[in-house]
Amino acid sequence: MQLVLERCAIRPWRLDDAESLTKHANNRKVWLGLRDLFPHPYTIDDAHEFLQKKIIGQSATIFCIEINGAAVGGIGIHPGQDVHRHTATLGYWLGAEFWGRGIMTEAVAALTDFCFENFPLRRISAEVFANNPASARVLEKAGFTFEGRLKNNVIKDGKLLDSLLYAKTR
Numbered sequence: 068m069q070l071v072l073e074r075c076a077i078r079p080w081r082l083d084d085a086e087s088l089t090k091h092a093n094n095r096k097v098w099l100g101l102r103d104l105f106p107h108p109y110t111i112d113d114a115h116e117f118l119q120k121k122i123i124g125q126s127a128t129i130f131c132i133e134i135n136g137a138a139v140g141g142i143g144i145h146p147g148q149d150v151h152r153h154t155a156t157l158g159y160w161l162g163a164e165f166w167g168r169g170i171m172t173e174a175v176a177a178l179t180d181f182c183f184e185n186f187p188l189r190r191i192s193a194e195v196f197a198n199n200p201a202s203a204r205v206l207e208k209a210g211f212t213f214e215g216r217l218k219n220n221v222i223k224d225g226k227l228l229d230s231l232l233y234a235k236t237r
């Protein structure tokens with residue numbers, strides 16, 4: 068799978084992405100928008116562990132965002148199970164030096180289309196911490212609908228936050 072877009076490409080992760088992944092992932096501003104599962108500080112060992120899991124596990128739904136030949140971000144869906152097997156949740160991040168250029172809006176729109184075309188999905192949702200208006204804006208621009216505010220749903224960086232639920236259905 069490879070999606071070549073105007074501002075970036077979306078492709079599978081490779082073992083040789085470790086150095087670039089570490090460089091762009093090791094940033095508190097990136098970590099603040101993500102679950103605590105995403106390490107901070109982000110070390111080269113974290114990158115190797117992630118890449119080995121994703122590549123050896125042959126994950127078909129977790130991808131790298133590439134700009135100018137370098138791995139600078141990640142995007143993927145996590146398929147639901149059981150009665151939620153027709154759904155998936157979406158996650159994404161981008162190296163801070165590339166923010167504000169419409170890159171993630173393009174990536175989210177393209178990956179969502181790809182997933183609806185290639186997997187038997189009827190719903191893709193994303194949950195944004197309420198203090199992350201840039202991510203909410205990305206989802207709105209990529210055609211997601213705001214479904215509601217989940218009160219006190221998250222503790223991030225010691226703060227109790229609401230989260231915002233967005234989804235795209237077909």
Ligand SMILES: CC(C)(COP(=O)(O)OP(=O)(O)OC[C@H]1O[C@@H](n2cnc3c(N)ncnc32)[C@H](O)[C@@H]1OP(=O)(O)O)[C@@H](O)C(=O)NCCC(=O)NCCS
Nearest residue numbers: 097100159160161166167168169170171172200201202204
């Ligand atoms: C959220 C994130 C993916 C955005 O990526 P990006 O490539 O900069 O996004 P885009 O440039 O496509 O769009 C960002 C939009 O948010 C807007 N925006 C940025 N900061 C904002 C703010 N403080 N308040 C309101 N809007 C804001 C931008 O103006 C732009 O909208 P516009 O095109 O209408 O002007 C990136 O900041 C990131 O990786 N953050 C850390 C990880 C993260 O939060 N992931 C999402 C988890 S849900």
